[in-house]
Amino acid sequence: MQEKLPILITGGTQRLGLAITLSLVKAGYELIVTYRTPKESIDVLQKMGVKCIRTDFEKSSSVAELVDIVAQEYGMLRAVIHNASDWLAEDDVPCSELMDRMFKVHVNAPYQINIGLSDLLMKGSSNDENQGADIIHFTDYVVEKGSDKHIAYSASKAALANLTLSFAKKLSPQVKVNSIAPSLLKFNDEDDEEYRAKALAKSLLQIEPGEQEAVAAVEYILSSRYMTGRTIALDGGRHLA
Numbered sequence: 365m366q367e368k369l370p371i372l373i374t375g376g377t378q379r380l381g382l383a384i385t386l387s388l389v390k391a392g393y394e395l396i397v398t399y400r401t402p403k404e405s406i407d408v409l410q411k412m413g414v415k416c417i418r419t420d421f422e423k424s425s426s427v428a429e430l431v432d433i434v435a436q437e438y439g440m441l442r443a444v445i446h447n448a449s450d451w452l453a454e455d456d457v458p459c460s461e462l463m464d465r466m467f468k469v470h471v472n473a474p475y476q477i478n479i480g481l482s483d484l485l486m487k488g489s490s491n492d493e494n495q496g497a498d499i500i501h502f503t504d505y506v507v508e509k510g511s512d513k514h515i516a517y518s519a520s521k522a523a524l525a526n527l528t529l530s531f532a533k534k535l536s537p538q539v540k541v542n543s544i545a546p547s548l549l550k551f552n553d554e555d556d557e558e559y560r561a562k563a564l565a566k567s568l569l570q571i572e573p574g575e576q577e578a579v580a581a582v583e584y585i586l587s588s589r590y591m592t593g594r595t596i597a598l599d600g601g602r603h604l605a
């Protein structure tokens with residue numbers, strides 16, 4: 365059986381990222397995950413053989429240090445999945461700092477990681493022509509419509525969506541680059557009933573599908589040989605509601 369290559373996923377220790385990590389470990393891949401905050405899942409993942417690297421993309425030099433660690437320890441990569449994200453609102457953070465924070469996590473980190481690890485992805489692609497190599501950016505439905513409560517967040521995700529187009533051109537034909545644009549997939553524990561009801565009503569399908577919706581989209585992109593520079597929208601038909 366063809367040896368599975370390593371996959372790097374940022375923010376891979378909770379919620380969507382953790383579900384994707386576990387599915388890829390089960391599929392036989394070697395996983396490298398980043399996290400910012402220590403939590404119980406990290407010990408479990410390490411016992412499964414997952415390489416867990418602590419990093420905060422808001423801290424300068426953190427991204428360069430991450431790239432150095434991965435480049436030194438791994439000879440090639442099957443995929444890089446940019447999942448890490450901070451969903452901050454203008455009500456929560458002064459606008460004088462919020463845009464900078466959002467661009468550090470959602471744009472600068474993916475940008476530097478893609479450039480810094482492109483050689484490893486190219487080698488991963490040539491390792492098995494049937495598999496190729498992938499970069500996946502987790503953007504957001506709000507890239508299409510904007511957001512009046514998460515303006516800086518939305519703008520940074522729109523910039524991330526543009527990175528998909530640029531890197532798809534730069535890294536073809538060896539590496540496919542695609543976005544996954546969710547709307548509501550999984551509530552946060554602190555979301556109250558009123559918020560949940562309003563959020564569910566925003567889409568045609570009116571459900572909270574959970575992490576497996578994102579897992580399935582990642583699995584499809586990894587299996588595809590002919591999609592690049594595109595976006596998979598996981599939004600329950602919200603654009604028609």
Ligand SMILES: NC(=O)C1=CN([C@@H]2O[C@H](COP(=O)(O)OP(=O)(O)OC[C@H]3O[C@@H](n4cnc5c(N)ncnc54)[C@H](OP(=O)(O)O)[C@@H]3O)[C@@H](O)[C@H]2O)C=CC1
Pocket residue numbers: 374375376377378379380381399400401402419420421422446447448449450451469502503504505545546547548549550551
């Ligand atoms: N959940 C949903 O319904 C939706 C999700 N999305 C997108 O899907 C992706 C996954 O969503 P979800 O699972 O809810 O994400 P989370 O809000 O759970 O965040 C994922 C991870 O990002 C990490 N992170 C946040 N800020 C930083 C930072 N400065 N440096 C390094 N890591 C950081 C966190 O690490 P730690 O916990 O270690 O601090 C966290 O575990 C995200 O890109 C999100 O924007 C889009 C629309 C809807």
Ligand SMILES: Nc1nc2c(c(=O)[nH]1)N=C([C@H](O)[C@@H](O)CO)CN2
Pocket residue numbers: 448449450451504546547548549550551552563
């Ligand atoms: N990093 C995160 N980004 C987003 C989250 C989240 O929990 N973490 N959640 C949403 C909402 O589900 C929104 O899509 C619907 O209310 C958006 N982005």
